[in-house]
Amino acid sequence: MKLVQSIDEYLALLKKSKQKCDRLITNSYISIEVLKRYITLKRLYYIQQEKGILFLCDEEKYYRLLYWLEPGKKISISKLDKSIALRNIYKEGKKKEELLLLEKNLCQLGFKNEYTAIEMCVPIQAGKTIERQKNVYQRILKKGKFCIDYMKEADLEQMLQMRKTKEFHTYNFEFKTLEEYCAEIQNKQYWGVYNEQKIMCACIYVEPVLEIMTGDGICVEQKYRNTYGLGAALMIHVLNEAVNGQKKNYVSWCELENVNSMKFHENIGFEKTGKISNEWVME
Numbered sequence: 106m107k108l109v110q111s112i113d114e115y116l117a118l119l120k121k122s123k124q125k126c127d128r129l130i131t132n133s134y135i136s137i138e139v140l141k142r143y144i145t146l147k148r149l150y151y152i153q154q155e156k157g158i159l160f161l162c163d164e165e166k167y168y169r170l171l172y173w174l175e176p177g178k179k180i181s182i183s184k185l186d187k188s189i190a191l192r193n194i195y196k197e198g199k200k201k202e203e204l205l206l207l208e209k210n211l212c213q214l215g216f217k218n219e220y221t222a223i224e225m226c227v228p229i230q231a232g233k234t235i236e237r238q239k240n241v242y243q244r245i246l247k248k249g250k251f252c253i254d255y256m257k258e259a260d261l262e263q264m265l266q267m268r269k270t271k272e273f274h275t276y277n278f279e280f281k282t283l284e285e286y287c288a289e290i291q292n293k294q295y296w297g298v299y300n301e302q303k304i305m306c307a308c309i310y311v312e313p314v315l316e317i318m319t320g321d322g323i324c325v326e327q328k329y330r331n332t333y334g335l336g337a338a339l340m341i342h343v344l345n346e347a348v349n350g351q352k353k354n355y356v357s358w359c360e361l362e363n364v365n366s367m368k369f370h371e372n373i374g375f376e377k378t379g380k381i382s383n384e385w386v387m388e
Contacts (some may be wrong), residue, residue, distance in 0.1 A: 106161065106185070109149040112141050115160075118151055119173060122158040126175040129157060130203055132193055133171035148280070154181055161189070165280040167386075176203040179210045184387060190276040191216065191385045197223075198379075211385050219274060219386040222358045225375035227344060235344045238373065242338035246298075249333050251306065253342045256295035258287055260305045264295070267308065267324035272363070276384055278322065296343055298335045307335040311343050318347040318355045340373055358382060 109115050123129060143149035148163035157174035159182060167188040172180060182189070191211065195204060208218075227235075246252065256264065261283075268278065281289075289295065289310070298307040307325040311318060320343060325336045347355045357375065359366050 106150045106152055108147060109144055109151055109160070112137065112144055115140060115144065115149070115151075118153075118158055122154075122173055126156050128176065129173045130176050130207075131171070131173045132191065133160065133173065134194075135171070146282070152182060154178070161185075163280070164190075164276075164278075166275050169276075169279070174207075177206055180207070180214065182214065184215070188275070189216075189387045190219075192382055193385070194380060194382045196379055197377075197381050208383075208385075214387065216385040216387045219276065219384045221361045222382045222384070223361055224378045224380035224382070225357050225359050225370045226378050227355045227374050227376070228353070235341060235348060235374070238341050239345050242334060242341050245334050246338055250301040251298050251333070251335065251338075253296060253298055253339060255293050256290055256297040256305065256308050258290050260297060260308070261286055261290065263305055264297075264308050264324065267326060268322060270324070270327075272366075273322070274384070276386065296339060296346075298339055306333075307339050309339050309343060311346075313350065313352065316351075316353045318343070318350065318352040320355065320357050337369065337373060340369075344373070 109118070140149065143162050150161040150163065150168075152159040152161070154174065156178040157172065159173075159180065160171040162169040162171065167190050168185060170182075170189050170191040172191070174180065193204060193207070195201070294311055296309050296311065297305040300306050305326075306329045307323070309323040310321045312321070313319075320340070323336055323339060329335050344355055356378075357370065359370050359375075361367070
């Protein structure tokens with residue numbers, strides 16, 4: 106495993122692999138800017154393959170594996186100093202033969218399908234529906250003397266602690282520096298629910314991507330769960346923000362095995378897009 110020193114080296118390695126193969130399949134859809142970030146942080150590595158190349162993003166607690174392989178060729182990798190996670194995304198009912206062969210290869214290497222998630226989406230054109238639900242949850246918030254506001258930098262450590270729950274896998278979150286978290290907070294990408302004492306009880310991360318708004322990591326403090334509806338109120342709030350920001354869709358991923366999460370999203374108006382994600386992990 107070797108460290109990628111520059112974006113030029115990354116592009117040269119990828120070009121060389123493409124020249125050796127008729128075509129390549131990949132699970133790497135991250136942008137050049139994101140790759141530059143990993144390189145700057147000295148967190149992008151590569152492992153040369155006979156017919157392709159592997160890149161590994163160091164996420165502190167695990168490696169995220171991105172492959173570029175000739176169809177039908179096997180991944181060659183052994184266990185490293187921490188877990189390796191690999192995500193394959195495909196359309197439901199349309200898993201290609203080349204992906205089935207790759208999954209067989211992963212099983213032989215010792216990878217296990219840790220969990221399966223499905224993409225859920227709310228068309229923002231459903232603004233009237235969101236408005237009606239917003240009125241309901243505003244009454245709930247008012248009754249419990251809660252308010253929703255942008256998260257404060259002082260609440261960052263609490264947010265990170267709230268994420269340490271069985272609902273979230275280690276592989277749900279990428280590594281971020283303290284400076285990056287603070288920059289996102291300053292950029293108003295985190296919302297929090299605060300009680301009468303101005304203590305944060307729930308929070309969510311959102312990210313605008315062109316005409317889409319995506320959300321991640323909705324967290325609620327243990328003692329406030331299944332009682333006040335804070336998670337739902339927070340989600341309705343950010344959906345309304347997406348409407349005001351003239352976004353076309355709000356996208357989130359839900360684990361199929363997490364029945365409560367699936368019901369929660371469906372009750373708010375989320376619909377399945379048919380896009381499936383399998384998370385494979387070698388401990």
